[in-house]
Amino acid sequence: MDWTVFFAFFVASAGAASTGAIFQPGEWYDRLAKPGFTPPNWVFPVVWTVLYIAMAVAAMRVSLLQGSALAIAAYTAQITFNTLWSPVFFGARRIKAGLIVITLLWLSVAATCLLFLRLDLISGLLFVPYVIWVSIAWALNFSIWRLNGDVAPASP
């Protein structure tokens, strides 16, 4: 455990996590038609807290290994798309643009998971719940788009 490196990756996670606090679901989201598998609202911050800590631990482990340049570059891409999703979906209320962002997020998280697995088994496994959760979130965004269309963007 390198605490300084972990701290820096944790700061990145906290930055991404802050979007969940700044751009919240609220009434607009409550009114949307949602599929039966939609988790209750309280589940999201709980799951995300665990995932943000797990991904920072995984990134710390991998970044200390030789030959990790591509894996960490993929990690940087995934945390950027992660930061982007809440503002696009809950902030701008653009359901279809949110679907594009979460598709890019899924691709970059899956790529990071595979690259991490190749370098360090534990780090790769720490990413597996994240891949599963983003798959669920993707299905949720997709269903909401199918059920509601790209309605009700935020007033500019």
Add this chain to the structure above:
Amino acid sequence: MDWTVFFAFFVASAGAASTGAIFQPGEWYDRLAKPGFTPPNWVFPVVWTVLYIAMAVAAMRVSLLQGSALAIAAYTAQITFNTLWSPVFFGARRIKAGLIVITLLWLSVAATCLLFLRLDLISGLLFVPYVIWVSIAWALNFSIWRLNGDVAPASP
């Protein structure tokens, strides 16, 4: 030049850059009282395009070096805050929260610049214009806050 690693960092830059297209200044920003040193709107995308490419090149160079874990972790933090600023300022129209984000951005960009300089002179120098630009952007956000207060948040 490792093109695969560059491409992954470039994807992260593109993700951060997309916030400039999704959360645009518009009428709300035009109406705000702004300081004399405010650059015209067209300057921002031009400068940011150069900076996003330069930072991806710098990150690629540093990530290939041994002992770069902390430097790349700091880089990951800075690109997260970079992605966060436009949605908070132009999306949520929260001037004071934007000032907090850009302060964290400045700190993480300055830290990344110093850590890059220690590992690779060219990468550190590629970050210097970014530090200068975020300093100007910080002063602009600060002045807008002083001149307007934290007025006119977006209607939720």
